[in-house]
Structures are given as C-alpha cells and as structure tokens.
Amino acid sequence: MISKEVLLNCCQRIQPFIHNTPILSSKSIDQKIGASIFFKCENFQRAGSYKIRGATNAILQLSQEQKYNGVVTHSSGNFAQALSLAAQSIGIPAHIVMPSSAPHIKKEGVLSYGGKIYECAPTVEARQKKANEIAAKTGATFIHPSNETEVIIGQGTAAYELLQVHPDLDIVFCPIGGGGLIAGTALYANYFSNTCMVIGGEPFEADDAYRSLKSGSIESNTTVNTIADGLKTTLGDKNFPIIKKHVSKIVRVTEGEIIDAMRLVWERMKIIIEPSSAVALAALIRDAQENKDMYKNRKVGVIISGGNVDLDNLPF
Template structure:
C-alpha cells in the first residue's frame, strides 16, 4: 500500500507542519452575547477566514503535498463545483503543478472564475454525475493526473483534522466540539484529532434535517445515502463517504439535526452579533446548540465555522 494506512496523533501534527505555508492558522472568536443566548460558553474556530474561504484548503493542501514528486509533476484532478475545486486549484498553484477541474456547464460563472483565478484548468461537462465521472476519467487518462476527491480520502481527512488540532491546542477543556457534516471529511478529521488530543471532549456532528443521511447511517450502523437532499446548507448536500462513515461511527458521540429555519436563525445571530460572514453550513452547529440547550447548559463548547463562501445577493434574512 502506497499511502500511510492510518491517521495518528503524530500524522495529524505532521500534516499541520506540512501545510503551514499554505493555510492560515485561523483565529478563534468568543461571543459573550451568543454565549448568553445559548446558556453555555461558546468558542468559534473561524475557517471562514481560511484561504479560499473554507476549511477545504487544509485537506487539498495536505493531499497535494503528500504526493510523490513524479505524481505531482502530472498534476491533480477533481470533479466539483464547490469549495474543494477552488481549494485544490489553489493548492496546485502554490505547489506549482497543474490542476484539472471537471465542472458541470451549469456551474455559476463566479465559481469557474475562482478556479481559473487560481490557475486551475476547467473542463466543462454535462450537468450530471455520469458526465462528471467520465470527464474526470478522461483527464486522469490523458494527463496521468491524480484524482483528489473532495472528502472521502485519507490525506484529505488528515488535512481537515488540523483544524480541530489548532483549536484543541489552545482550548484544552472543551466539553463538546461540534462540526457540520456533509461528506464527512471535516467531522471525521475533527473526531480523530479530538480522540488523540482531547479524549474527554464529546464530538457532535451537526446535520440539516433535509440531508440527514449521517444521522440515519449512524443509527443504522451502515451507510444509507441521502436520496433527495434539500437544505439551505448547500455545503452539506452530499452523503457520507465510506472511509468517513467508518471513522465517524467509531469516534463521534452524537449526530444531531436541525431544520433550515433553525439554521437561518443561527446564521443571523452570527452575522448580527459577531459581525462575520459565514455560509449556511457554518451555522448548523450553533443551530444544534440552540435547539438542545439542556445538553450544553454551562458547558464549554467549541464550534467549527466551516466557511464563508455565500451568495451575498441571496442571503436568507427577512425583515424583523
């Protein structure tokens, strides 16, 4: 086996050092006002301030830097229209290698521009999964590029784990740590880092009701992919990856779900009181806290704000 088979305490720390020149050590913010509303002591790890505006910069950087020189020379590829596409293009740009991003023709121009702004080569395809997979296969065959998937990949998960590592280095007595869950890369990495560095901290996955496959899978003990996901938290539409499910099933304490209305209320509270821009996915953990105040009462709670890439023209706030 070429890849290191396991993520360990040591390998997460090494990943943090590996990607140090590529990512921000993001700040942790407090909010007295929101802590008061929630009835617990909240700290927020701000990946909205991360490079490319999301935690995805970590996993992409780690995956690129773990490739052999020969692999790297041929570049990297993925199919994505979201934060991973921009994160991979940027990691490749910093590493001075080509990146090939297969994108559906329906992707917004602004996402295409982001990828091309980082020097990524966009390959357009029909807007369906089959066309995306075929487009990816063609690029991999033609250039010998290495496919870096958005979440279900050991080096990606290891990279995402560096986010919780940074938080736990400073905040050593968290009772709970909550991360949003979609494909599960961030939650799996968070669970492993916490298991190694703060074993008494309970780990919670925060999920939208409209894409609750992690909760269903977690309860069933096997993966149940989501059929027709529907939520404002557009970063969490995907189903849990296979590797990620295994890690999450073993290491996460609860998966808790919230409605879109609860997500929007939490998001608004963060904009109003913390004066920071987050994407809807980032608001899911706070929504979970506000919905389950008894569980968190007077506890020290860490929340990962996963990103800040939001359509500013379509913010979901109504006049109050």
Template sequence: MEKQELIDCHERIKPYIHNTPVLTSRLLNAMVGAQLFFKCENFQRMGAFKMRGAANAILQLPKEAREKGVVTHSSGNFAQALSLAAKSLGVPAYIVMPSSAPNVKKEAVRGYGGEVIECEPTLEAREQESEKIQQEKGAIFLHPSNDNEVILGQGTACKELLEDYPDLDAVFAPVGGGGLIAGTALSAYYFGTNCEVFGGEPFEVDDAYRSLQSGQIETNTTTNTIADGLKTQLGDKNFPIIQKHVKRIIRVTEDEIVEAMRLLWERLKIVCEPSCAVAFAAVIKEKEKFTNQKVGIIISGGNVDLGNLPF
C-alpha cells in the same frame, strides 16, 4: 490514523495555511447557556477549511505525480481549495463542476488557477468526467472528503482549536461528505480531554444521521437544502472514523439554519455560509444538554453568494 500522523500533517501544511482566529460572544454564550468558541475557518485561505486537506493531499503525492496534475469533482469549496493549493505548489488542477454550481464559485476556481470542466449536475456525470481527465492527462484524482490525507488535513482545524482551548467539553462540526467531522473527531480524540464530537446536519440531507443508525452508508433522495456544501454523502474511509469517534449527529431544519446564520452575521460580525451555520444551529437546538460546558464550533467557511442571501 495515528496521533503522530496528525502532528506531521499539521507541520507539513503550516507554510500553506492560516492558523485561523477563535471568536467568542458574551451574548451568544448567554443565549445558549454555555461558553462557545468559534474556530473561524471562513478566514482560511480561499475562505474555507478545505485548504488544509487539499494542501496535505497534494504535498503527499510523489514529485512525478504532481507534475501531471490533480483532478477533483466539487461544486464549491474543495474546488477552490485544490486550485489554490495546486497553484501554491506549481501543480496543474482540473476541476469538474456541475453546470448548476454558482457562478461565483466557478469564477473563484478560475481565479485560483484551476481549469473548470463543466458537467451535468449528477454524481455519475461528475465521476465520468473526472475519469476521462485522469485517462487523458494522467492527473491524480483527489476526493474532497473520502481520502485519508484530506481527512488528516481537515483535522488540523480542531487541533489548533484545542491547542488554544485544551479543556473543551464538546466540538461541533457540520456534516457533508464527512471529511471535516472525521478529522475533527480524530483531533478531539488525540488532543482533547474527554472532548465529545457532535455533527450538525440538515433534515433535508440527513444521510449521515441515518448511516449511523443503520450501520451502513446511506444516500439522499433529495438535496433540497440551503446548505449547498452538505449535499454529498459519507465515504468508506471517513465513515468508520465517524462511527467510532462521533457521539451523535443533530439534525436541523432550514429555518433553524437561516436563523443561526443570521445570528453569526449579526453577533460575530463575520461572513459565513449556510453550511457552517448548521453546526451552530445544532448547538442551539439542544442547548440544554450543554449548559455550563465549553463548546467549540468549527465555522467551516465563508464563501457565500452575497447576491443571494437568505435574509
């Protein structure tokens, strides 16, 4: 994907997204020994970066395809993002969600105008149900992370961060399906100056870490992590970008994720979900490698179940 594609994508989606704020904290800087710049996508429309990719993917569809609607399978943030982006553009949205998804997320999807179709909590069941809707409604399937237009959209968060702070030495993003870190890596490559990209990933779902080591897309046998947004795996469109442009993936424990999340709540005074605390936890874990550097951190979202906080 070329630099101009990212520029065009950003211009295309600007009317539908927020240019989110960047927060800093002297105390967190002192704790890590670096200058930290938190790109707060928890303040994005629908509460997460995924609004960017969803808006771009729908805007790139031809008019006749939009009229039949879009379908995706997602347990959370992309479900909400696609619903809201579709509503903003007058497009029907069909969202396949596992029955185990938090009720707060199902209700949010409905609130944004999406039609929720529940299925068993397996990837196979999600894909079968999505396929059925495509056949019955003629809706276009949009993948939450393994789609070039989605990847470009997600990359605009890092593009904005680098427009504000062009001299960052590193940018951290959490790794789930790979759309955010792939887009972030492209933006760092095209708009940064020797800006390296690092991923944060839970030990419990470290498929991306293992994929970079083996050179092929690995899967997870368990998904026992508090970071519910990071349980998905990489795809054939984002993996080559990650291989080429991501320096390294740093794995963190569940306790480290909770501690990082608590620090963000206490020190930045923001609502953020466990998945986005993973990137900050990775910075803390290897802080001695980033001493005196300027480090960007993508705070990916703030859609958290307030009745089920880990602290």
C-alpha cells in the same frame, strides 16, 4: 494506521501553506446557549474555507511525476477552490469538475486560483464519471474532496488548533456533508483531548449521515433540497468508520434554523459565514434547547467551515 504521530506530522507539513485562523466568541450567543462557545473561524482561511488544509496535505505527498501531471477533483465549490489554490501554490495543474448548479462565486474563485473548470450534471455519478475521464486523459491524480485519508487528516487540523488554545473543550460541533471535516475533527479530538465529544450538524433535507450512523452502513439521499450547498455530498468508506467510532451523534436542522443561525452570526459577530457553516451552530442551538442541562456552564467549540457566500442571493 492513523497515529498521533501521523496527525502531528500533517500539522507541521501544511503549516507554511495555511492560516492559523482566529477563534472568536460572542456573549449574546453564549447567553442564548447557556455555555461558553468558541468559534474556530475557517471563513478567514485561504480560499475562504477549511478545505485548503486537506487539499494541501494531499498534494504535498504526491510524487514528482504525479505533481507534474497535476490533480483532478469534483466539488460544488469550496474544495474546488482549495485544490486550485493549493496546486497553484506549488505550481501544478488543477482540473476541477463542478456541477452546473454550483454557486457562481465559487466558480469565479476556482478560475482566479488557476483551476480549469469542467461542468457536469448536478449528480454524484456525473461528477465522478467526468473526473475519471479527465484523469485518464491527462494522467492527473484524483483527489477526493472528503473520502481520502490525507484529506481527512488535513481537514482535522482546524480542530487541533482549536484544542491547542482550549484543551478543556467539552464538545465540538461541525457541519457534515461528505464526512471529511467531522472525521478529521474526531481523530484530533480523540488523540488530543480526554473529554471532548464530537457532534455533527446536518440538514433534514440531506440527512444521509444521520441515517447512516443509525443504521451502521452508508445511506444515500434521494433529494438534497438544502440551502447548505456544501453538504450535499455523501459519506465514504474511509471516513465513515472513523465517524462511527468517534462521533457521538448527529443533530438535524431545518432550513429555517440554518438561515436563522447564519443571520445570528452575521448580526452578532459581524462576520460572513456561508449556510453550510451555519448548520453547526443551528445544530448546537437545537440540541441545547432539547438538552439544556447538558450545556450548562460547558465549553463548546464550533467549526465555522467557510465564508464563500453569493452576496446576490442571500437568504435574508
């Protein structure tokens, strides 16, 4: 049972290990949307993304024997780095399965935080198979990047911090890939706000969550040809019920819209965000264009999920 007390305990548990990241705004973006926008900037988080939150919460609740044997996960990059750093912080081994297509900068990050990388083919099946092999061989505990209750609760603490500063938010947007961030965000919005809607942003090129919410059951992707490399994973049986219950809708965006939103933040706010982060703003811009009256004079939060960018391969 995920209660308000469980969520508050998580916030207290991980607080010594994470940054309470800044909340920024931009007058030019406010004018573009017609609303007051508050960006929760997890690009300034340890390891460069919100994922250190869930990774830390999961690791801190392992038994001493489990900690001794270490942890294993599969990730295209941000959770890989987060779990490596969280494990390093308490002195336990981290085994990281990464697809061969993962950005070089994210592989470098894992190594710098002491994680051991095992490469595999860029498919969900290959990732899980390799992780299972490592767990069987080492005794390491598998921690899923997004479909783990402790991870989901940890990821949502970014929204909790945002709501502590702006308790009267009307809407909060966040990107959706594996579903951990949006499920966690929805839980905290449900318990700590009476009015805040949660809306997800997703690429058209990897729109399994949009289709899942429409059909009522978990859908898969046949292709994931998107610049948002962190959003290529699918929903899980632990986060999807939360999403179905508490997420209002998911807005899909084109690759061009993702790049435009990313560039807008770089130019106007002078901060580095990755394409997956830009999806949330792109979704807000699209939805505000289609539903202008819905956003007039409203207060909107946007979770900037991370800033781990390969500067040698910028899309602009």
